[in-house]
Amino acid sequence: MKLKFNKRLLIVWVILASFTLGYLVIDHSAEGQAGSLRSSAVITSSVIVIALIKVRIIFREFMEVRQAPVLLCRLTDAWIVLIAAALLGSYFIGTAIR
Amino acid sequence: MTTVTEDTNKPAKFVPGQPDMWAFVLFETLVFTAYFGFYLFYRSQNPELFLHSQAQLDLRIGVFNALILLLSSWSVARCVQSARAAAYGPALKDAFLTAFFGLVFLCSKVFEWARQIQMGNGFGSSDFFTYYFFLTGIHFVHLLIGFVVLGVVIYQLRSPARRNQELVETCATYWHTVDFLWVLIFALLYVVR
């Protein structure tokens, strides 16, 4: 029993680690394209979205929300949406005001 | 292996740890989201400055830190499951492993800060570095509290008289928060353009 659960946890970690390493790829391609430093709304948005996907995986798998009452599932999902709105909102409103 | 499917088909849903800790986690996440919001807003007001300062950070250290904390989340999750299955020996080992990963993160952070300060980037050097030291600093405080929390876990697991599964799960929930906060901080400070 422990073995099966352990494998699942390990797979989850591998997925999370892959996303993390994926950032290196994004960073590399960003520099490659621009040559110099440049801000990019596309990169910023996708980075934030990927981070939130990781957070949701942590919620559901590591923090065992998957096996929790529906209220907690809904609450954590709502939080993810809230954070996304706040972060993307701050960024885009800031860019618009400039 | 049949016991596996029985367990995974368990209809009983449970809240991992005290619901109170979940309330704390959600509240603290909101506070951090506010910090992040300010950061992103002011970043968008001054992208060149932020980009320039950000280039001084080493992305590899950030990635390393993220992987280490994710590993620590993995080990504490494993610890919770072992404890639930009454395998307290392996659970204790995993708790110590989590503390070890936390320690690696701690040393790595201190090393990174020292390097940045040596390079001339301090708390007040530029707006970016203010946020950098502020966010990593307040996260660091949460990490230190995490060690206390892990201490509680180890204390609980050690003695048969004290073992309290709910408390172990509560502490694990806290530790995962330290992890996912870093996931966000890492993305916002190191990778966002």
Next chain:
Amino acid sequence: MSTVATQTASPLTRRHNPKRELWLAWWTLVVFYNFFFLVFFVITRVQPPPNPAWDTPRVVQWFHDNHFGLLAGFAIMFVITGMTTMSNALIAYSMRRMSVSRAFAYSYLILYSLSAIPGMLLMCIALTVGALRPDRDPELIHWIYDFAFLSFVGTMGVFLIGSLVWMLAILIDKNRVFPKWFGYLNLCNGLTEIVVSPAWIFRGGVLAWNGQIAWWLDMVVFGIYTGVFIFLLRQMIQREDFGTGPLPELLNAAR
């Protein structure tokens, strides 16, 4: 009530209205915070704090604009400061009702008694001194201004330890005087107080003494925290049975 409660119950339970003093303390607490809000936010207008980046003539201007407000408001403050002792006593009382060592209650009392000086009174005194003689050397006035606001905002740390003491007591307590989530809220409050300490370094931006993070966000958390603990203290008094065991849950009839 259980026999345990009557055995260890204090003489108070035989008296008419045993909770009289507790309610007096609670109402004093509520009245104090209302006055506090009125004095600091409306009369003296020191909250939200003015800008640390102002130059000397602007600071002198601020003193001039708020001259009577400062003198009147803080005069009120000096008279009512003693009310905080009731507030601290009630919180210490809540810790005495818990199953934890009395040391928690005593250390909280000592801490908060002392912390009122740097945490609030210093600013009141300094700004009153500054407002007393408007024709004082402008550089001195500017100094008083910095001293006042730094001492108020920058010394949040004295309250941090108090929050931690209360938090620890709540988490260890077996008498269920407060819900555990309130213990954790103490931690949140304490952490936002740490966040205020950069105000000593920055004269502008989000971490200055009037900054969005150091002041505004901190105030939101503090406001929530204060509202919550006033409410929970009220519940505690309603539930109080003057025993030493777990505090009974709130029933409709409990008063």
